[in-house]
Amino acid sequence: MMKREVMELWRVCFDDTEEFIQFYFDKKYKEENALVYWDEQGAAIAALQTPLYPMTFGVTQIVTGYISGACTHPLARARGVMTKLLREAFYVMRGRKIPVSTLIPASEWLYDYYGKMGYATVFDYTLEHYTIxxxxxxxxxxxxxxxxxxxxxxxxxxxxxxxxxxxxxxxxxxxxxxxxxxxxxxxxxxxxxxxxxxxxxxxxxxxxxxxxxxxxxxxxxxxxxxxxxxxxxxxxxxxxAEIYCRVLPSGKADEHRGMARVLDVEQMLRLYAVNNPEQDLVLKVTDDWIPENTGIYVIGKGDCVCDNAKQVEAELSVQELTQLLLGYHPERFPELEPYFKKCSPFISLMLD
CATH class of the missing domain: 3.40.630.30 (Gcn5-related N-acetyltransferase (GNAT))
Incomplete structure (x- = not known):
């Protein structure tokens, strides 16, 4: 029942061929990854999926929840429905021990929207051009x-x-x-x-x-x-006779591709501490959408604990923390740059 409702909503909201819709829901859709917002009449008016993807992080891999097919029925927009659904998705993913969420905004204006929900731009690419x-x-x-x-x-x-x-x-x-x-x-x-x-x-x-x-x-x-x-x-x-290639960002003329968000600050900082046992740092992190993430974190000796009585060395929003943990332009944070290795986060082949 739910799959059929979500498919119908997809047809209304996206300009995809029927072949692609059937393909996506046959190959990628899983009921346990789907979240639906129902109206009072029992109709699906918003939906999204959170398929899981591994991501390299330091010497290990983490599991990420990718926001896919986020859509709201045209007649139900501008009511905050998707905002409520995303916040629910945050807690569902946290409950599944997923520490990070990723997404690729379908339009430029959505970078601001998702930014207000705690996401940060971290995935760039460079576009190369070749002729014959x-x-x-x-x-x-x-x-x-x-x-x-x-x-x-x-x-x-x-x-x-x-x-x-x-x-x-x-x-x-x-x-x-x-x-x-x-x-x-x-x-x-x-x-x-x-x-x-x-x-x-x-x-x-x-x-x-x-x-x-x-x-x-x-x-x-x-x-x-x-x-x-x-x-x-x-x-x-x-x-x-002409090719454009998306390649790893070179630092020159990079274009934005996607965003990420830390869902579980303590879990991610603990992983950071394990990867960087030589670092000692006290951070205050603020997260407006997941209050459980807001606190003071003490990093040292390969571990991280939350201790709100500690003297803070730096204060960060969850967006800034996400960028630093993934090594996205740490030079923009001069005081913290020595603690975070520069990296070129990358996302590709997501059927977007």
């Missing part, structure tokens, strides 16, 4: 385009996973999701471009056609030569 590339000279490279899930081997996923895990503070994808990503590319006329050197996988690019160019949603490669071969493969198999 010559066929690579090296004979030992072989390129193929994969459009069918049945052709995805363990070797392909293992290469993808190993390269993704090298990225710090990067949202990860499990095997099942890897297959969903490739199926989504196929539906959009795209493909997974794979580069081999002899029999070894040395690079890949997830590409889809746009109006007058191809867009590489993400890619990984063993060398710059392999990257160029992969881009040539994109041009060949997607019949494109």
């Amino acid at each position: 590339l010559d066929k690579p000279v090296a004979d030992h490279f072989r390129v193929e385009a994969i459009r069918e899930v049945g052709l995805l081997t363990d070797d392909l996923f293992n290469y993808f996973q190993s390269m993704m895990r090298l990225r710090p503070c990067c949202v990860q994808h499990e095997r099942e999701d890897f297959e969903v990503i490739v199926e989504s590319l196929r539906m959009d006329g795209g493909a997974l471009i794979v580069v081999y050197s002899d029999k070894n996988i040395v690079g890949m690019a997830f590409a889809e056609p746009r109006e007058n160019h191809a867009l590489v949603l993400d890619g990984m490669h063993d060398s710059e030569d392999v990257k160029r071969v992969a881009l040539w493969g994109v041009m060949k198999y997607l019949d494109a």
